[in-house]
Amino acid sequence: MHWIMSFAPIGVYALILPVVYSTGFGLFANLGKYVVTVVLALGLHLGVTMPIVLLLVARVSPKRHFAAVKSALVMAFSTASSSATLPLTMECVRDKCGVSPRVTSFTLPIGTSINTDGTALYECVAVMFVAQVMGAHMGFGEMFFVVVAALLTSVGIAGVPHASLVAILLILKNSHIENAELAVGVLLAVDRFLDMSRTAVNVFGDTCVAVLVARSEGEATLVR
Template identity: 65%
Template sequence: MKKLPAHWQMLIALILAASTGWLFRRLDNAGSGEFISAAVATCEFIGNLFMQALKMIIVPLVAASIIAGIAGLGNVKGFGKLGLKTLGFYSMTSLLAILVGLMFVNVLEPGRTNGEANREIQAAFDREHEQASEANLAKVESANSKKGSDFVDIFKKMVPPNIFAAASNNGQLIGLIFFSILFAIAMTSLPARQMEPLLGGVSALHEVMVRMTQWIMVMAPIGVFGLLLPVVYETGPELFLSLGKYFLTVLLALGTHLFITMPLVLKLCGNVNPWAHMKAMRVALMTAFSTASSSATLPETMVCVEENSGVSKRVTGFTLPLGATVNMDGTALYECVAVLFVAQVMDIPLGLVAQFGIVLTALLTSIGVAGVPSASLVAILIILNNSGIPNANVAVTALLAVDRLLDMTRTAVNVFGDSCCAVVIAKSEGESLKV
């Protein structure tokens, strides 16, 4: 009997998790609380175990990929050009994503009704803030303590005192990437008799980590089920009904960027078949959606781009870890929509100049945001506070209640954007791809 493909297994797991979570919520309301709570806790444990397994292999995989890719060239000629092309691509696609979000939020105006601020959503904001869990309130309070100047610390993160501790801390990979690049450059300066054994060991380590990734992904359907079920169970429909237009606006904007903007970029910039590449990335996209973490998805993203799209280890090892750290198309888009939505609800008019400031701030704050769930919360609060919009804490607490499903969607957009960069850069480097 032919084995069911991995992407179908994960899709079935997503559907089963959503339907089971909805059923558990109905049964809980009918008085089956203890059994349901135990079942949900078990699923949450399994999902967290799967996440930890993915995170466990990030550090050695990223380090081995970058070092093997750069040192394998024998010299660093053209490496600076590769870096500039990668950063240029990421900046361009993030800006395009923000402009898409800006267009949708201005056209649909989810925070207004008949041109007036929506009072029902204002009331929902207040009600949700009063009923918010202590965990959510603590998240908002912690995020509110951050300032725009804190993002300058990204340069300090590039040179951490302990690279492994830094990489393990909330998915901040920038220090590990910087160290790996320096290590690879230093390797190329060694005599061949010293470098070759070291390169052979690093390349072997990369192959081992890829094999471990494949082993872990065998359990992906179970892990996906465990991650999604508690989300569906815990997220009630009441706030979604109040914020339905906002929810739809974000999804439409993310969908437009995923299915229209990025395919056009692939075709125009790299002459790549966008649908063939999207097909190659199916498992990684489903993993990103279920985990809501671009960092946790990174191992599978690298495997899909290398094995399915045919990108070399050199390009994959540099572009994807960097993208998981600094390229957040979906996050930047979401930040823009969320801030303007809150401004509309609070009846704060924002002209073109103010909106351009929000676009610029969203672009800058999306860089270096940790690839973990709800990390954009910090950026949203910074933008709201800098824009002088009142009751930012109340609004963000309400948005946090419906954020998980949106976070899952924008993470998939983030991951696809990273993979598009890898194939376009590979094409520009003269590589022959499978897509």
Template identity: 65%
Template sequence: MKRPALHWQILIALVLATVTGMIFRGLFGPDPGEGSFCTRAIEISSFVGDLFMQALKMIIVPLIVTSVISGIASLQGVQGFGRLGGKTLGFYALTTLLAVFTGLTVVNLIEPGVKDGVPNEAIRSAFASHAASASEAEHAKVAEAAGRQAGDFLDTFRMMIPPNVFQAATDNGQMLGVIVFSILFAIAMTRLPSEEIRTLRDFFQAGNDVMITLTRWIMAVSPIGVYALMFPVIHANGPEVFWELKAYFITVLVALGIHFGLTLPLILRFLGGIRPADHFRALREALLLAFSTASSSGTLPVTMRCVQENAGVSKRVSSFTLPLGATVNMDGTALYECVAVVFVAQVMGVDMGFTQQFFVVIAALLTSIGVAGVPSASLVAILLILKNSQVPEAETAVVALLAVDRLLDMSRTAVNVFGDSCAAVVIAKSEGDPVYSK
């Protein structure tokens, strides 16, 4: 019997994890107690899921280094790199700006924090209730985020020139320093004699091929990893928590859906001349994995393989656009930050006029660049924007939003990854790659 395609296996794993999680929650409750069968099953599942995520993260740094260096080394010198870099940054700025305005438009139209023209007191009470029942880990996460200052985001620029590139490679998903070092290394390579360039390029190209092979091996067990990651999430959250914050939850999903299903496909069609349906099919595995892991950095190896093998994007384009996108291009995150900030302001009765909402746009654009591609990293940005907008009880509200953050985080990560892939295929088409020519 022929095995289903990998994307179907991942989808089946998602469905099974959802069903199993709900059954266990119904039988044992959300807090089954230490030593119970349910607790042990969750611990085993979490352990397997962590192993899968660590396997993906294990290959990120060598993949970025080998792909960026081999890709830039294959360009026609620094001029080719400058052209590719300009297109990439311009595309990312455009899509992030469109995502931010989409989020602001939707949250102002739906007004999820308002009821009958006044702040929704039921949601405000729910904020306090969720904050009181939140775990110590959630309070600690928000407290850590609250300790950050607006000036801390200048560290993003400091990380671009790391004093120790090996330390930068292990710094919790912050890959900017590794990318900048790889770019500088590749540019310096082009200054060497042709024979030395060829030797180094072949070395890094072979290393990149090895990383792609490792990615295939890891993806062979991805259905097991996806199930193991999703089962504890579904058991812990359940459907009840979404009821009180349903208006906020729906607002975020509608805004993400517009950007994912309308804005980006229109860009594919009119800027790249690419059929959106072809691109959705090519990215199925990467999108499902991004949704399951809530990590754009962890999904990077699979995204690169999908755009190269399924879409026909050359390594020289994908090796530059995708690692950079996984670090600085966060369409879904920027959109989510805008919706979250305006929603909390509505609930707290803070009237945000055009000037303040314009500040939210700028802040979301800048902070989304500095947000690491790991789960819940946007908490810092949301808290900073709320504080600078003089919104009261910001920390209480953010603790409450954590209750529904995981599924929203998964959704916005899929949008982030899809935005990166759209940049790769549109830019590749403009560079003359045979995109979707098969």
């Protein structure tokens, strides 16, 4: 494994080189725009969409909820693995949010596998970016297929780093985009940071669902 990891940067360079040769160095400017787009989209979902759900549906203060689960979010961001963060997520939701062990042990393990909203969002942006880089035009029908495919493939995806790249490649193949493997190789150059970001969003979404289910069951949570 150490031998493989030592050659990984060389492998990423070899994957990026053919794409740069065919598209030019303007690819790096587009890659920067891609990173900004993903981060803004994840930030909007984390900072606007889910707090609205907490406030209006669960009747919970988003600020206090965020403070209660922040250690799990930091763990998720640093490891880029929702599975590795699961024990800490359950501890935060149970002990700091006041959700019962019954709801915690049911919602969070399932949410780690199927409630990957950050991953689904990331896959949509990634496929659109690759299509534009490779010069493939996508109409409304093709874009709708990408959204549906991203939602379906994000369900049950492994909670480990870079797992979504497999789903992205699958969507690109079914969208009939040529040289998809080379384009996905380009995403590896920036995927680590984006993987960390979307994992934090996934975990925050899991905690929101757990609190929402607890409130629907009539539980008096600590965070209000």
